[in-house]
Amino acid sequence: MKIYELIKEKRENKGLTQENVAQVLNVTRQAVQNWEKNKRAIPNELLAEYFNLLELNAHEILSVFDFLESNNLIMTAIDYSSDGIIKFEKNERNTILSNYPTLYLGVGQKLNQYSGQTKQLVYVGEASSIVRRTMEHLRSSDDKLNAIKSDSDGEKEKLYIIGHTKFNKSATLELEQMFMNYLLGDKKFEKIYNGRNNGLSIDFYGREAYRTGIFPEIWERLYKQKVVSSIRDIRNSALFANSPFKSLSRQQEQAKNEIGLVIAETLVNGANNKVIKIQGLAGSGKTVLMSQLFYDIWRNPYPVLNDDLKTQHTSKTVLLVRHEQQRRTYEQIAKKLNMGSDVVMDVPRFINEGKMVDVLLVDEAHLLWSGNYGRVNKNQWKPDLIALHELARTLVVVYDPKQVISARSKVENNVDLFNLLNGLDTKTVYLDDQWRIQANQETQKWIKDLAHFEKNSLVTIPDDEAYDIKFFDEAKAFKEAIKIKNQDDGLSRIVATYDWQYSQKSRPKDGKYWTVNFGTEVMPWNLELSEVQEAQKKQIPWQEINESIGEVGSDFTVQGIDLNYVGVILGPSIIWNEKSNSLDINADFSYDHLKIRKENGNYNTIENKAFLKNVVNILLTRGVHGTYIYAVNNELRQKLQSLNK
Template sequence: MSDIGYPIIEKIKYDSQATDNLTDVIDGDKLKRRLLMEYPTVYIIYSPIKSGGYKVYVGETNDIERRTEQHLNEDPRVRDDWRELSKSKDAQMFVIGHDHFNKSLTLDIENQMMLFMLGVPSVKRLNNRRENEQNEYYTSNEKDKIFSRIWRKLRGFDKNLFPVESIIRDSAIFKASPFHNLTTEQKNAKDIIVDKVIDALLSKKKGQLILVEGEAGSGKTVLLSTIFYLISTLKDDGSPLRQGFDHLKNYVLVNHDEQLKVYEDIIDKLNLNYQYDDVVSKPTHFINSHDESDPADVVLVDEAHLLWTQGKQAYRGQNQLDDILKRARITVAIFDRNQILKTEEYLEPQQIQNMEEKAMKQNNLIMLSNQLRIDANKETIEWIRDITDKKIIKKIPQDSKYDLRIFDDAKEMYEAIRDKALGDQKAGLSRILATFDWKYNGKRKPDNGGYWMVTAGDLSLPWNLQLKPKGSRSLKKLAWAEQEQTLDEVGSTYTIQGFDLNYCGVIIGPSVKYRNGHVVFDADASENTNAIRNRTLHDGKKRKVASQLLPNELNVLLTRGVHGLYIYAVDDELRKAMLKADEDCNRLHR
């Protein structure tokens, strides 16, 4: 690759004199004139807001003068966001040029800028409302390097608006953003789903189910986020195919507190909740606040394996998915049978088959097979899966890019995770997790008045959601793993499901044992009441289903690490079996 050079960036005041301001800063510089006035450019317009933070617009254009005049003189007549910007006395504008910019590349840089700006804590409102991801083109392989150089130069202007890239990449909102480049598999699924949604809306159908299945890390959440953004920004363009699309009522449901925070943040920043309330909510709230006679247009359900399949608390029904289908024209459900964790979520094999058959009859069953989270070779991923799927421990394969370690000391593993998070390597988001084999009650403290603790060997740490956030900035909206103090806690499936970590340390508690050459699950050693209590089945009989739910719990924990997985097993035989499997690989890590 030839040297791609560095961007030219000019900052000007965004007001009625903006184009004159740009001409003034160019001031006869031929290179700046060519790259900023004659080439395609990317631009950012931003304004501080009273409550703190910024309102930001990201765009690209072939003619920065004409586009700026349009934003100043035409857009305020038809769009509230531009009307507000035009009245701001403190609005500023960055104009970004590069000698390799072409139309396709500026569209991709614009999309990448949206992806990063969404993850900036100080950005409270982000506007653009176009999907710009491009297919392969001549300079597409230069995008990431050019973008990094642009971002670093923008940091020189404002470190609050443009934080370090690695901080943004670690944020949960970045990882769930609708502006990621999709894989071919995700693109195909997206196109199929959006087409089917439009068809269902035009035909006034009701109760349509699109079922998207995929294992942990297959890109389901990014796909759902992208689809919601696309559907929410569909416009009535006057054609018969788009009539009424300006007034669609679309919802995202997720039965997980931490994921709920992320979706609320995305929806709020992109202003997708301005027409009606509760765009993002838990399933029970949606069911109780919507009538079957007035169905929503589109309902997207993330983590559909967490939907309840029996009555509980304020939910009086028997199956939340069935009740959602009755209240929506079309429902897109993201599902992984291997992440069902509680008895109230349990589905019998026949019930899963019925759900799949319903989707298949409408030609609406979509399977995602690619592993996008774990950056490891196929053999390493199989080794991880075999623990829960086949209940065996094979020799750990050689893998130069994935850091898989087995520890004989839990405290040593904790120190290794702390070093990843805080050390010179700057490895990013790294946390300790554990199977739910130690007591915890979120409603009260233990009798000694301290914390509910996880104890393994010489290591003793509080369970999640107990330590107070550090610093003055409110961290309530951040996911558990993003909060600084959680490095000194132990996470569970309740705080980490749906998220990933760069490096993940897993304490496998006493409910997982190794006997006679196989991994076994001991419900009597588990403190996970939600998994080990009886479940009333379809035939009315009460049965234990822990033999299916406890492996799912371990599966969720073992599949969180993007670049590395560290394991400590409490059970002596399991720990010995894993250490033996790791013997040939120790030299790669120690």
């Protein structure tokens, strides 16, 4: 069946109109009509989203690219050794694996002394001639496959060789990069030994067939052999979400190139203290860009002119983040990619050590402290950003003013701080595409307006087949809905505004946990359950801990992360402003007293409301596929109920 025939049939079988498809893909109905009549080709960049909307399976995707006529995906496993490859050459002479380009994985196993679990070590590569390439590996004294073998228990290593009659150089490079992306998020693997980041190749014919047809089939075969974890589990991991091997959008790629040019020019000229700011709203791809910058600069350091203006050294790069959950993710990425120690640090430690670096990357810079706030050696402390600026030849920060959630991070009252972020000498790169929220443009705007407390934002939910928004009247139904989504899709959690008491330093007098009480339901705050606390000691992010489905998260645990479905409890501090027909804040009901300050006996100041609005913005923009909301305030809950479809 031709592609134009298949997309029309699938659309009609799903009960979708051409207008429905157009809304999801953000195109005109005429464009959809032209595709279905074979008058225009579907743009490559829309194929993945289009196929996902119509729920095409791998067989159907392969068929539209004529892959089924030569569906010869072959996979074999051999010992990584001279004997192994010699036997392979003899057995596979003039077969697909010897006559076509191949993808290969070297896999070893090693017992982790700390956890008692056996983990895997891996290298992934591609070759035009697998026999010649394997011989090159074996003969090299400094080789990644040989390193895996020597690091593995019993010095045993398997080489998985994958071939297909449709493989070509572009395809195998694409698949190699995809494997690195998924292997990073696979908990079965402790280390990836690859030494390069290919960067996903540019569009080529049939690219989507390799990405959504061939790759899942290869992965499924490896999964059945218990070599890898399931694709679903990997996609729900924080390492996968923040992988430096992601395919960047054109806007992200352009931003990356601009940043690289500024860094290179600054360092090669011996200049110091250059500031580059990456600014964008929640979900605009800032962290993925930062992760790729981090890995690429570490992998390919810049030449740096020394102070004598004659000699050079290679750049040293460090990444900082003042957010414990996010820092743990970066630390795990660095460990898995063998990037060494002290390449990821928390902000206070880096400032205390006071060592100059060439490239300093700071994610979530809107969380940096602008003052001392009772820290030790108070008179010696400077605002975080100023201290970091003095320790970096080049400073790259990720900053979103809509995620400034505390007076501790306010910069407007400090001229030096404000100018560092917004001055003429600061290079600002903007990201404005939405990558987290997988919804049509109308729904994305609706969520943005709601989260930003825009006037007349409490209006009926838009039609959107791809994104699920629901307002709940019953707390129990809300809680159960998120649990079901977690069972079905994984990575779904409940979060709330900080409107219930919580303290890390003490226990409540009348119970075991600090809790969130909403409607008929009572749940512990985040990081209260002992199972969650134990998992945190093992550096597992809060959202990936199975037992955290029984807790209520906060901006502290979910800022910067993706959830498939987020259930947001809008506490008593969130009310309905009938005049503006929008959400509003009554700060007197907030327990977030580290973020807000009382003035003249009153918490309801413009500044406090701004910080608390930004917290709501963070919570409402976590969901990739859906957002469920329960409001504690009766009037607001009734208003939201009227907006349901």
